[in-house]
Amino acid sequence: MRAVMRTQAMRALGFTLVEAMVVLAVMAIMLAIGVPRMSDWLAAAKANAAGGFYAEGFTLARAQALANNSASRLVLSPNAASGQYDWQVDVCFPTPDAPCSDATGNWSTTTAAVKAAQDAGAGVKSIARNADALPPRSRVLVTPGPDGDTAVYFTPLGWVDTRSASRMMRIDLTAPANAGSNDFRATSVVLTLAGVAAKCEPNAADNDSRRCPE
Numbered sequence: 001m002r003a004v005m006r007t008q009a010m011r012a013l014g015f016t017l018v019e020a021m022v023v024l025a026v027m028a029i030m031l032a033i034g035v036p037r038m039s040d041w042l043a044a045a046k047a048n049a050a051g052g053f054y055a056e057g058f059t060l061a062r063a064q065a066l067a068n069n070s071a072s073r074l075v076l077s078p079n080a081a082s083g084q085y086d087w088q089v090d091v092c093f094p095t096p097d098a099p100c101s102d103a104t105g106n107w108s109t110t111t112a113a114v115k116a117a118q119d120a121g122a123g124v125k126s127i128a129r130n131a132d133a134l135p136p137r138s139r140v141l142v143t144p145g146p147d148g149d150t151a152v153y154f155t156p157l158g159w160v161d162t163r164s165a166s167r168m169m170r171i172d173l174t175a176p177a178n179a180g181s182n183d184f185r186a187t188s189v190v191l192t193l194a195g196v197a198a199k200c201e202p203n204a205a206d207n208d209s210r211r212c213p214e
Helices: 002-013 017-068
Strands: 071-078 085-092 127-129 141-145 151-154 170-174 187-191 197-200
Touching (some): 017 071
Antiparallel strands (some): 071 085, 071 151, 085 127, 170 187, 187 197
């Protein structure tokens, strides 16, 4: 009788070994299901944030042109770590005798500042951002365009310079067919001729305000 009472008391105080094993098994199943799903969710969140990364580049390039009454440009370059594109915003102060050109070397760099001929200030350096933290190409494909253009130029008024042969007007971000997650929806960053950048969804319904312009 005392043995039965002792067993009942022990059961009242905690789990039996069998019950503990059942709980551990349930937890293992939940982790097996939840951890991959959480990994996919985090990857999708990073992919969605990539649109903001490139929208910032467009916006900053226009802002630099307006703030400095200068020409500016946004240039993409491949990132070795993620396989995506870094971006850099350069500034130039053209004159009739020295238009903005790589050949004349009058564009700013991240280490060398430029300034207007009449300006006594310290000048303006380029601003660069790297894409190390973006998801790799196995998760999101970044496609600048049209025609693969990877640079866009702005006038001192903040408008896209239509005289330039390179005129990147949008960046599309899509999920590869084998990405393994449906959480990331195709996103684009489009640029108007007025130099204003906006994020949109190319696959949204025709009557959806989020749909990209044709």
